[in-house]
Amino acid sequence: MTMEETLANWRQEEFQKALSMMEQALSVLSEQNDIVKQKDCALFFNVSVNLLKDWVKQGAPEIRLENGSPFYSKKAITEWLLRHQK
Known part of the structure; x- marks a missing residue:
């Protein structure tokens, strides 16, 4: 695997982690007691x-x-x- 591919994979993994964290935060906000x-x-x-x-x-x-x-x-x-x- 080339350095560019490794970097691209890492970026994709970090993006997915960040996206998951944002989705969890939005879920918590929407579930707060109304x-x-x-x-x-x-x-x-x-x-x-x-x-x-x-x-x-x-x-x-x-x-x-x-x-x-x-x-x-x-x-x-x-x-x-x-x-x-x-």
Whole structure:
């Protein structure tokens, strides 16, 4: 095997490793929990908890457990915000 072939094989292997690492990172990001507690949702959108509660009064989706604990889907809130933009 020539030096050029060896180098080409090495580059291909390194490319495949890098591609695999990127695919794994994207998979982890997409699997992160979308459902969050009230405070975490407010932090995600960089708003106060009171503003988040106002959004719910205006129709933003909220998940209430039997014990009354509120949870939110970041994706559902984002979609709601986009539908209500002026």
